[in-house]
Amino acid sequence: MAKTVFKIDLNKRPEDQAIKTHNRWHPDLPMVEVFKPGDEFRVECYDWTGGQIGNNDSANDVRDVNLTKVHYLSGPFGVEGAEPGDLMVVDILDIGPIEGSEWGFNGLFDKNNGGGFLTEHYPEAVKSCWDFHGIYTTSRHIPRVRYPGLVHPGLIGCLPDHKLLAEANRREAALVATAPDRVPPLACLPYSETALMGQMTGALRDKAAAEGWRTVPPREHGGNCDIKNLSRGSRCYFPVYVKNGGLSMGDIHFSQGDGEITFCGAIEMAGWIDIGVGLIKGGMAKYGVVNPIFKPSPVDPHFDDYLIFEGISVDEHTGEQYYLDAHVAYRRACLNAIEYLKKFGYSGEQAYSILGTAPVEGRIAGIVDIPNVCATVAIPTKIFDFDINPNSTGPTRQVSGVDVARAS
Secondary structure (H helix, E strand, C coil), X not given: CCCEEECCCCCCCHHHCCCCCECEECCCCCXXXXXXXXXXXXXXXXXXXXXXXXXCCCCHHHXXXXXCCCCCEEEEEEECCCCXXXXXXXXXXXXXXXXXXXXXXXXXXCHHHCCCCCCCCCCCCEEEEEEEECCEEEECCCCCECEECXXXXXXXXXXXXXXXXXXXXXXHHHHHHCCCCCCXXXXXXXXXXXXXXXXXCHHHHHHHHHHCEECCCEECCEECCCCCCCCCCCEEEEECCCCCCCXXXXXXXXXXXXXXXXXXEEEECCEEEEEEEEEECCHHHHHCCCCCEEXXXXXXXXXXXXXXXXXXXXXXXXXXXXXXXXXXXHHHHHHHHHHHHHCCCCCHHHHHHHHHHCCCEEEEEECCCCCCCEEEEEEEHXXXXXXXXXXXXXXXXXXXXXXXXXXX
């Protein structure tokens, strides 16, 4: 087994750990440890909220979660010899839940506190809790579904340099300025008050906290990409911007559908990752890499039967025609799938959570046929213990008396 180089105590807050996590990206974050190419090591990670969500039947914690404190990342870790312009090769050798914490959660966030992909339809906070049974998961809040996990880090990447840091802050501030009072906001700008900056202290820490990136979106360095196929056996190639690279990770998911559409959209968990590292010198220029590239896991769950729902770029409320808008089209595909699942007795929130947590496949089927993009969402039929396929007699109610946890 790989040596554990970053250990956490789930009975302590992230702020109280001996070796501190970080919840901002900044080029001056000191390395926790520097490894040689070819080394392997284990990293433990908090769930993305740092323990703010409990295994209970109330969604008050989801409603009230402090989103300026989230994404407690383990790291950064360096690779000896890594220089700007290289590619860091990162192998995800194995991954799983921390012993004694074999459960996870999914949440729909309140519109006034982050929202989600379908926040106009589902604006209130709800939660589902999921128990892990080896490779499978089930939920007391969403009955009659069971699926194998595709465990992966939702968030992984290397540190940006000062130039990229400043450029992303500039462009995101310009976006927010177009609608500064929007709820939820158009982007999450630097916010120093709740910044946790790893091992930084004093004035250097305060300066970095004031300009460090929030961890909410993906950017050129990687970050919060939420790619469900980055599971055991995956290999990632991350652009290197600073000396030693500075690899950090966290936000582990037990299972997730393409798009992580509920925002707190996967089955979130505390876990560990076994990592192997290497380098491709000058790899960014050699391969024309601007954003990370990766090879998916060879041990993905394999389903042989799907029910696929289409959506097009026409607004569901107003009927407004959008021009080749993939966001609108995928939203319509998801809404069509939700309406279908409701016919079997699921609440809208339960169906929405299934799309966020199950290994559904999202696709852009057509993006050239003006004016409509065709997007699809494919649901594996075998995750249900009943037949969801259309038939001549119509759907029958399969679920009753159970629902997601709601906020009081």
